Amino acid sequence: MKLLVCISQTPDTTSKISFNANGTEFNAAGVQFIMNPYDEWYALVRACELREALGGTVVALNVGPAANETTIRKALAIGADEAVRIDCEPNGAGFVAKQIAEYARAENFDIIFFGKETIDHNGSEVGAMVAEHLDLPYVSYASKLDLNGSTATLERDIEGGVEVLEVDLPFVLSAAKGMAEQRIPNMRGIMTARSKPLKEVPAVAFEDSAKAVQFSLPPAKAGVKLIQPDQMDELVRLLHEEAKII
Amino acid sequence: MVLVFAESPRGQFKKSSYEAVTYGKKVADLLGTSCIALTLGTTKDAGELGRYGATKVLSIPDASFDTFDSQSYASAISEIAKSNNANVVVLSHTSTGKSVAGRVAVRLNAGLVSGVNSLPTTSGAALRVKKSVFSGKAIAEYEISSEVKVLSLMGNAVKPENLGSAVTVETVSVASAKGRVRVKSVKTQEGTVPLPEAEIVVSAGRGMKGPENWGMVESLAATLGATTACSRPVADAHWRPHHEHVGQTGIAIRPNLYIAIGISGAIQHLAGVNNSKVIVVINKDAEAPFFKAADYGVVGDLFEIVPRLDEAFKKFKAG
Numbered sequence A: 001m002k003l004l005v006c007i008s009q010t011p012d013t014t015s016k017i018s019f020n021a022n023g024t025e026f027n028a029a030g031v032q033f034i035m036n037p038y039d040e041w042y043a044l045v046r047a048c049e050l051r052e053a054l055g056g057t058v059v060a061l062n063v064g065p066a067a068n069e070t071t072i073r074k075a076l077a078i079g080a081d082e083a084v085r086i087d088c089e090p091n092g093a094g095f096v097a098k099q100i101a102e103y104a105r106a107e108n109f110d111i112i113f114f115g116k117e118t119i120d121h122n123g124s125e126v127g128a129m130v131a132e133h134l135d136l137p138y139v140s141y142a143s144k145l146d147l148n149g150s151t152a153t154l155e156r157d158i159e160g161g162v163e164v165l166e167v168d169l170p171f172v173l174s175a176a177k178g179m180a181e182q183r184i185p186n187m188r189g190i191m192t193a194r195s196k197p198l199k200e201v202p203a204v205a206f207e208d209s210a211k212a213v214q215f216s217l218p219p220a221k222a223g224v225k226l227i228q229p230d231q232m233d234e235l236v237r238l239l240h241e242e243a244k245i246i
Numbered sequence B: 001m002v003l004v005f006a007e008s009p010r011g012q013f014k015k016s017s018y019e020a021v022t023y024g025k026k027v028a029d030l031l032g033t034s035c036i037a038l039t040l041g042t043t044k045d046a047g048e049l050g051r052y053g054a055t056k057v058l059s060i061p062d063a064s065f066d067t068f069d070s071q072s073y074a075s076a077i078s079e080i081a082k083s084n085n086a087n088v089v090v091l092s093h094t095s096t097g098k099s100v101a102g103r104v105a106v107r108l109n110a111g112l113v114s115g116v117n118s119l120p121t122t123s124g125a126a127l128r129v130k131k132s133v134f135s136g137k138a139i140a141e142y143e144i145s146s147e148v149k150v151l152s153l154m155g156n157a158v159k160p161e162n163l164g165s166a167v168t169v170e171t172v173s174v175a176s177a178k179g180r181v182r183v184k185s186v187k188t189q190e191g192t193v194p195l196p197e198a199e200i201v202v203s204a205g206r207g208m209k210g211p212e213n214w215g216m217v218e219s220l221a222a223t224l225g226a227t228t229a230c231s232r233p234v235a236d237a238h239w240r241p242h243h244e245h246v247g248q249t250g251i252a253i254r255p256n257l258y259i260a261i262g263i264s265g266a267i268q269h270l271a272g273v274n275n276s277k278v279i280v281v282i283n284k285d286a287e288a289p290f291f292k293a294a295d296y297g298v299v300g301d302l303f304e305i306v307p308r309l310d311e312a313f314k315k316f317k318a319g
């Protein structure tokens, strides 16, 4: 079993988000970066569980600069066997997908894992693009994955419910809540992570035709209007006449 | 031409499909072109999409599309886009759209922006369009410079509008890739609007003390025709089903009205709800962080306030 888990690095959930003065660039000063939570908690952990049960190799892949190596080592500490970093600035979903697909094409992975989306660009784009580049089936928002020989049974979150499906290996998935439980790396994991292989691969040239060009912060809320607990008719009136939503 | 893929899971169009057609029509007007809608699988009343602005509806009523597969869907949408020279392809940012948009973009060599929440503007031959990023903490404007552009539209970002009248449906066929995913069953809750589509959401947190107290939340939701949601610890403790969990780890929603009851408003919770148009917070702690993100707030005991609010809405509904 050969499993690839694509991990992205994102600002920590609680980070204060800001941009440079003309709004063209994210201001990384003072921001702590983490492994994108869905890649870590759901995708990586499930891949490690399958490897533990069935044998094989889990490869963690990051498209990014050398500064991302702390995040990559964490994936190794959680349980990935080896890691690959495609050396570049990850500029856009189309660009990242192209890098991953070019690397994975020759490697014949059985399953390629993604998280359901990243918490910075909230795109949910890369998994589907990689699947298309490699002409593989894609199961998005998978909340359950079991293997029976070369057939996988999955549950996929859809609006207001789940879809149960089967697909033969190889395929691509994006993982959502339910697929696995978060794992805290233990001391042994952290120690062995240092000596696990981390390979650097050069990026391929690709021009992404969709680019984020301007960032801004949402308009500040006007401030909360407080209503006395015994004035609920007044709240209803405000929602009707002022907010006009009922 | 702007091509809109109008989803019809289990034969039914969704609100998000009408939103996508409305949006597609407005993008078409901006570009001085027409809007064509595409449906896949067995559908009823596809001609109705004309009411939202489609000047033509293409239908591929092949039963193999009655279950979802991202490959066969993406292949059909791309083939239709090519044969009709589409400049822009619009999809809904739903479970289906998220699985398909990236594939369509690769097939058409197109730039993709997913989860857009407003109309684009033109910049020469390029399009500029905005979406919410950093879990609602910022807005990014993207520029798409490819010849063909793919956009997926965030739910509840535009209202379905009456922009035309019913049209005749043209049946077409394509040689599309065969799906390799075998759908075994689909389980959905009947009778309630799924959270991502709900216009009003009544959500409650740990302040409820226990699952036995949820009757008042359900009653308020029933009065408003709202869908119920909850905070993560509530789902983790199995007080409420997991599909109700909203926030960073649960689902992200953007209803017109979000009523938060006994929820502190942690940043991870806000990440899933801060795009709601109007937020009402009920909390006994005047310092609860949620009040900073709220439009209207009531400081006090939820066990007294919620039934009172329910009564007030009932009185209002009765006219």
Ligand SMILES: Cc1cc2nc3c(=O)[nH]c(=O)nc-3n(C[C@H](O)[C@H](O)[C@H](O)COP(=O)(O)OP(=O)(O)OC[C@H]3O[C@@H](n4cnc5c(N)ncnc54)[C@H](O)[C@@H]3O)c2cc1C
Residues within 6 Å of the ligand: A013, A037, B204, B205, B206, B207, B208, B230, B231, B232, B233, B234, B245, B246, B247, B248, B249, B250, B261, B262, B263, B264, B265, B266, B267, B268, B269, B272, B282, B283, B284, B285, B288, B300, B301, B302, B303
């Ligand atoms: C990585 C990460 C991801 C997370 N993802 C999510 C997520 O997706 N969604 C999510 O919700 N949380 C998430 N959390 C958890 C989040 O940080 C909070 O712990 C959680 O949202 C708190 O839930 P709560 O507001 O229901 O409970 P509490 O924080 O315990 O708040 C209960 C509130 O109820 C009020 N209250 C109590 N009694 C009454 C009463 N009688 N009348 C009125 N008010 C009352 C209290 O004043 C308090 O403000 C995540 C945390 C982490 C670390």
